Amino acid sequence: MADFTMPALGADMETGKVVEWLVAPGARVKPGDVVAVVETHKGAIDVECFLDGVIDDLAPLGEDLPVGAVLARVRGVGEPAAPAPAAAPKAAPPLAAAPERAPVTASGAPPRIKVSPAARRRAQELGLDAERLQGSGTDGAVTLADVERPAPRPRQATVARRGFDPAQMRRAIAAAMARSKREIPHYYLTSTIDFAAASAWLAAYNRERDPAERLLPAPLLLKAAAKALTEVPQLNGFHVNGVYRAGPGIHIGWAIALRGGGLMAPAIHDADRKSLPELMLALRDLVQRARSGGLRSSELTDPTITVTSLGERGAESVLGVIYPPQVAIVGFGRIVERPWVVNGQVVARPLVTATLAADHRASDGHLGGQLLVAIDRALQAPEDL
Amino acid sequence: MTLTYREACKQAIRDALLADPRCFVMGEDVGKYGGCYAVTKGLLEEFGPQRIVDTPLAENGFTGLGIGAALAGLRPIVEIMTCNFSLLALDQIMNNAATLPHMTGGQFAVPLVIRMATGGGRQLAAQHSHSLEGWYAHIPGLKVLAPGTVEDARWMLAAALADPNPVLIFEHIVLYNTEGELDPAVTAVDIRHAKVRRPGGDLSLVTYGNSLPKCLAAAETLAAEGVDAEVIDLRVLRPLDMATVIASVARTRRVVIVDEGWKSGSISAEIAARLAEDALYELDAPVRRVCSREVPVPYAAHLEEAVLPRVDEIVATARSLLAPR
Numbered sequence: 239m240a241d242f243t244m245p246a247l248g249a250d251m252e253t254g255k256v257v258e259w260l261v262a263p264g265a266r267v268k269p270g271d272v273v274a275v276v277e278t279h280k281g282a283i284d285v286e287c288f289l290d291g292v293i294d295d296l297a298p299l300g301e302d303l304p305v306g307a308v309l310a311r312v313r314g315v316g317e318p319a320a321p322a323p324a325a326a327p328k329a330a331p332p333l334a335a336a337p338e339r340a341p342v343t344a345s346g347a348p349p350r351i352k353v354s355p356a357a358r359r360r361a362q363e364l365g366l367d368a369e370r371l372q373g374s375g376t377d378g379a380v381t382l383a384d385v386e387r388p389a390p391r392p393r394q395a396t397v398a399r400r401g402f403d404p405a406q407m408r409r410a411i412a413a414a415m416a417r418s419k420r421e422i423p424h425y426y427l428t429s430t431i432d433f434a435a436a437s438a439w440l441a442a443y444n445r446e447r448d449p450a451e452r453l454l455p456a457p458l459l460l461k462a463a464a465k466a467l468t469e470v471p472q473l474n475g476f477h478v479n480g481v482y483r484a485g486p487g488i489h490i491g492w493a494i495a496l497r498g499g500g501l502m503a504p505a506i507h508d509a510d511r512k513s514l515p516e517l518m519l520a521l522r523d524l525v526q527r528a529r530s531g532g533l534r535s536s537e538l539t540d541p542t543i544t545v546t547s548l549g550e551r552g553a554e555s556v557l558g559v560i561y562p563p564q565v566a567i568v569g570f571g572r573i574v575e576r577p578w579v580v581n582g583q584v585v586a587r588p589l590v591t592a593t594l595a596a597d598h599r600a601s602d603g604h605l606g607g608q609l610l611v612a613i614d615r616a617l618q619a620p621e622d623l
Numbered sequence: 624m625t626l627t628y629r630e631a632c633k634q635a636i637r638d639a640l641l642a643d644p645r646c647f648v649m650g651e652d653v654g655k656y657g658g659c660y661a662v663t664k665g666l667l668e669e670f671g672p673q674r675i676v677d678t679p680l681a682e683n684g685f686t687g688l689g690i691g692a693a694l695a696g697l698r699p700i701v702e703i704m705t706c707n708f709s710l711l712a713l714d715q716i717m718n719n720a721a722t723l724p725h726m727t728g729g730q731f732a733v734p735l736v737i738r739m740a741t742g743g744g745r746q747l748a749a750q751h752s753h754s755l756e757g758w759y760a761h762i763p764g765l766k767v768l769a770p771g772t773v774e775d776a777r778w779m780l781a782a783a784l785a786d787p788n789p790v791l792i793f794e795h796i797v798l799y800n801t802e803g804e805l806d807p808a809v810t811a812v813d814i815r816h817a818k819v820r821r822p823g824g825d826l827s828l829v830t831y832g833n834s835l836p837k838c839l840a841a842a843e844t845l846a847a848e849g850v851d852a853e854v855i856d857l858r859v860l861r862p863l864d865m866a867t868v869i870a871s872v873a874r875t876r877r878v879v880i881v882d883e884g885w886k887s888g889s890i891s892a893e894i895a896a897r898l899a900e901d902a903l904y905e906l907d908a909p910v911r912r913v914c915s916r917e918v919p920v921p922y923a924a925h926l927e928e929a930v931l932p933r934v935d936e937i938v939a940t941a942r943s944l945l946a947p948r
Contacts, residue, residue, distance in 0.1 A: 356907040357907060359904045376908045376943060469822065
C-alpha cells in the first residue's frame with residue numbers, strides 16, 4: 239500500500255484542488271497514468287501517478303489540499319485489500335501526512351528488490367514505490383529510467399477543463415519572481431549571434447516541405463541551447479539548500495505567454511536528444527496545452543533551465559528572471575536585420591541577441607560565457623542541430 | 624602540429640633548460656646514451672655535462688642528490704628509468720621529499736621533479752612493466768601526474784617545475800611512440816584538473832595514461848552501438864579532481880574506471896570508494912573497474928596482452944551497465 243500525494247507543481251505551489259478524478263475507485267493504475275485533474279494557479283493540470291496497482295480512497299473533489307497531502311491509496315497487484323478503513327470515504331484526508339513507508343522486509347522475506355541509488359532517490363521525490371517497478375538495469379535493478387518512464391494511456395473521457403484564474407496566477411508569479419530577485423544574485427551576459435546560416439538552412443529546409451511540416455526558428459534556438467547545455471552542464475540543474483545539483487537530463491522549460499496575461503514554462507524533456515521536427519511538434523503541442531489546459535504534472539516539475547524566445551513581434555533582447563530552484567534562464571530576442579561586419583565588409587545580416595541570466599551562487603560569468611559561445615557555435619552549423 | 628609523445632617530453636625538458644639556469648637533468652643513461660627511451664637524446668650535446676648528468680645505477684643516491692639540490696635552490700629533473708626501479712628510491716621520495724616541507728613547518732620547499740617511465744605493453748617483462756603511480760598517489764606531500772596526451776606531455780613539466788612541491792610524472796612507455804596533434808594556441812596546462820576528453824551522456828569512462836586511448840577507442844565502438852560514452856582523463860592522480868568525476872557521473876549515472884594498475888588497493892579503488900562516499904545517490908548502476916590481472920606482467924606477448932586492460936574488455940564492461948537495447 240502506498241500513498242498518492244498532492245505533487246508540488248513548481249516552487250511556488252503550496253496548495254491544490256482536485257477538480258476531477260479520471261479513474262474510478264478500484265481501477266488499475268500504472269506508473270505514468272494521468273489519474274486526476276488538479277487545479278492550481280497554473281490552471282488545471284493533469285496529474286500523473288507513478289504507482290502500480292489498484293487505486294482507492296480517492297480524496298473528495300473541490301477541497302484545497304496542501305502539497306504532500308494524501309490524495310489516494312494504491313494497493314500493489316496481488317496485495318490483499320486493506321481492512322475496510324474506519325473513516326468514512328467522504329472524510330477529508332489527513333493534511334500533509336508523512337508518506338507511509340513500506341516496512342523493511344525482515345530476513346526470511348523474499349529476496350530484496352534491487353533499486354539503484356539514483357532511482358531510489360528519484361522515486362522518493364516523486365512519492366512512488368520503486369520496488370513495485372519492473373527493473374531493466376544491471377542485475378535486474380530498477381533504474382532511474384524505470385522510475386521516470388511514463389506509461390501513456392489514452393484518455394478515456396474528455397471533460398470540460400477549468401481555465402486558470404489570472405489574478406491567482408499573477409499572485410503566484412509575483413511570489414516566485416520576488417523570491418528569485420530576493421534570493422538569487424543574478425548575473426547577466428549578452429551575445430549577438432549571426433543568424434544568417436540558420437536562416438538560409440531554414441529557408442532551404444522549408445522550401446521542400448508542406449506548410450504543416452515547416453520549421454520556425456524557435457526549435458533551432460531551443461536545440462542550440464540544449465546542445466550548448468551538454469557542454470556546460472553546470473547551468474542545467476537546481477540550487478537547493480546551498481548546493482548545486484545537476485539536472486537528471488536537459489529538460490528545457492519553454493516560456494509560453496498566456497492569452498489574458500501570465501506565463502508558464504513547462505518542460506520539453508531531453509531536448510538535446512530530440513530532432514528539430516520532434517521539437518517543432520513538441521513546441522506546438524505544449525503551447526496549445528498550456529493555453530487550453532492539459533499540461534502534465536511532470537512537465538511542470540521537471541524543467542532544469544528556462545529558455546524564453548520573444549518571437550517575431552518581441553523585443554530585441556531579454557534579461558530574464560530565474561525561476562527557482564533553477565540556476566539559469568536563456569533568452570532570445572527577435573531576429574532582426576542589422577548592419578554586420580563580415581570579412582571586413584558591412585553587410586545586412588539577420589541577427590539574434592542571446593542572453594543569459596544565471597545564479598552567481600552556482601556559477602561564474604566565465605562559465606556562463608561558454609554557454610553563449612556554444613549556442614553561437616551550434617547556430618553556425620544548423621545542419622548538425 | 625603533429626609530434627610524438629617522446630618529442631613532446633623532450634621539447635618540454637629543453638624549454639625548461641633554456642628558461643631556467645637552475646634547471647638540470649640527472650639519471651641513468653640520460654646523457655651519452657640519450658635516455659633509455661631516447662627522451663633526452665641530443666641534450667648532452669646541446670647543454671653539456673653540467674646540465675645533463677649521467678649517474679651510477681643508484682636510485683636512492685641520485686634521487687637524494689636531487690632532493691638536496693632542490694632544497695639548495697636548484698630545479699632538478701630526475702629521471703628514473705622505470706617506476707619499478709623507483710622503489711629503490713622510495714625512502715628518499717617518501718621520507719624526505721614528501722615530508723621535509725611538512726617537518727620544517729614550510730621553511731623548506733622541495734621543488735623537485737621526478738620523471739619515470741611506467742606501464743606495460745612492450746614486452747619488457749615483470750621488472751620493467753608495472754604501473755606504480757597509484758602507490759605514489761597514496762603519499763601526502765607529493766603531486767602525481769600522468770600525462771595521457773601529447774599536449775600534457777609537452778606542457779605538464781613546466782607546471783611541475785613551477786610547483787614548490789615534489790612532483791612525480793609518470794610517462795607511459797607505450798605512449799612514447801604515439802603521435803598527437805599539438806594546438807599551437809595552448810602553451811600551458813594546469814596540474815589540478817581532470818579533463819573531459821570526449822563528452823557523452825550514457826556512461827563515464829574514468830581513466831588516465833595509456834588507458835586513455837583505449838577508452839577513447841572503446842567509446843567509438845560503443846558509439847556505433849548507440850551508446851554515448853564520456854571519457855574523463857584524470858591527468859593528476861594526486862590530488863584527485865573528484866569534482867570533475869562526480870559531475871560526469873551525475874550526468875551519466877554509470878561509471879567504469881579503467882586503470883592499468885592492479886585492482887587491489889589501487890587508484891581505481893580510491894575513486895570507487897570516493898564515489899560511494901560522495902556520489903552514491905547519483906549512481907544508477909554499480910561502479911565497475913577494468914584493471915590489470917593481479918599477476919606480475921608476463922613477457923610473452925599474448926600473455927601480456929591478456930593481462931593488461933583491453934578495449935574489448937572496456938566495451939563489454941560498459942555494456943554490462945546498460946539496459947539491453
